[in-house]
Amino acid sequence: MARMDNSPPRLPNPFARKLESFVELSDADRTMLERISAERRSVAPHTPLVREGDKPDGLWLIQDGVACRQKTRVSGGRQILAFLLPGDLCDLDVSLLDRMDHSIVTLSPCKVIHLASETIADILDNVPAVACALRLGTLVDEATLREWLVNLGCQPGVKRIAHLFCELFVRQQRVGRTIGTSCALPLTQGDLADATGLSNVHVNRVLQELRGNGLIGLRDRRLTIPNLAALSAFAEFDPGYLRIGPEAQPQPLRRITAHRLNAIAAHCLGAPAPRPN
């Protein structure tokens, strides 16, 4: 499979990027963030970072890839509580607890950073701007959880999936991880099912419906939303709960030609002309 570049080489630091969508950061802040997020480790898919019942020990920062919070029922069911995207930090206040009530597991290959509790404590004490952004980030996580509950409780399956896609797209937009109208979506239909309370099979049919309507494209682990306004309207998605600042309108950091962008979009949408391989 042709990668668009042989390596995604110098993506911007999504953590700093996310925090900057909440508050203004100084150069010193940015330098500090770069320093503490220097030591990445690569992690395979389906690796637990934190296990239900564990005593929390430090925090995890997602630098690349997708992870999730999840709970497992005794009867076997899995519920995904949140997707963790590049720039996301898990559970600022987690150190208060004696044991986790849910797990954190990678879903795709990930690059993650482990931050010691002391590092975070130091920031909370001494770097007001960053501390503020971290707190706001936590509040957004909680608001997101509330929004998921509404989504699950009030919407039929097809709108739940659509709503989820809107959220994932906009959140990636915030950290500069979208290209035109598309973004990464390295999730299986089973993952989507466990996040939305639907069955595997039903997710499949719902996706076909959304594709059929032209509301989304989904190919090669990339999601394309040709008309975000249309999909948002359909899903009753209002991004307010994500608290994306007015100044946070993302601009692609990587230069990309219009021609290439169109090629990618066409590819994702399921090229009208079948591509020979």
Added chain:
Amino acid sequence: MARMDNSPPRLPNPFARKLESFVELSDADRTMLERISAERRSVAPHTPLVREGDKPDGLWLIQDGVACRQKTRVSGGRQILAFLLPGDLCDLDVSLLDRMDHSIVTLSPCKVIHLASETIADILDNVPAVACALRLGTLVDEATLREWLVNLGCQPGVKRIAHLFCELFVRQQRVGRTIGTSCALPLTQGDLADATGLSNVHVNRVLQELRGNGLIGLRDRRLTIPNLAALSAFAEFDPGYLRIGPEAQPQPLRRITAHRLNAIAAHCLGAPAPRPN
């Protein structure tokens, strides 16, 4: 609205009671809690305490009755996000936000107390034991929200209702508001429906099923659970997330002082220009 004179006049302060289920309080702590919760106001059912979109102003403490957090969809649907029982405090960190993303509404006649932000700030700053309990209370609220999501995503209707009943019973038990195997349940079937993502009609049928099985009794706004273990097993209810009891003993609390919170809040809200400090 006339006070009900013959009804339970000297119930214990549920707020203190709840906090004591998290940490040990001194006599001074208890006195202080009594003092700040002296000024109760009676509120009719269906009164909004906080409206979606409001700028938060202080906190509400439920002394008696049941309220809820809720969100309303544009399409008209209502989702209840949590029930607020006697002793519950809403949203400790709410002062960081510029507007609420959900409403808080009474469901039954309530006695509530409004606490000024400064009062809470003072406690967070100067009363470590209580501050710790308040933080733990917030963490329990979040864990409860996660549990609700699992309940909604993974369980059929009848188990959702059963799970909810277990939670409501155990939470009232914690603050001394149960009598034997029964507790108050001043909710309509419509409220239960909006909390569990079911329709009105279906809730009715589910209740009949639970009654028919002898798992619950429901009369005169009182819920009876003759065999809590049986109902818990049926609903796959594990009260661990409520952190009741000795296994949830206090941990070293990373204190967030009021000063720090205020600094953060100032930074987040006002402060258009970065303040040199």
Added chain:
DNA sequence: CGCAATCTTGAGAATGCTCAAAAGTGGTGG
């Protein structure tokens, strides 16, 4: 007593599930 809200019941329909099998995909080792 009468109104308004709530609860209850019935019937038909939509949504979403389970089971089962086939088809596609990607990775690995020979």
Added chain:
DNA sequence: CCACCACTTTTGAGCATTCTCAAGATTGCG
């Protein structure tokens, strides 16, 4: 390069759950 494996996606069919609509019964309150 191919064969094989595990995983994922897709499809079909029948069924369970839950919804909507509508009407009637009950309750609580003024």
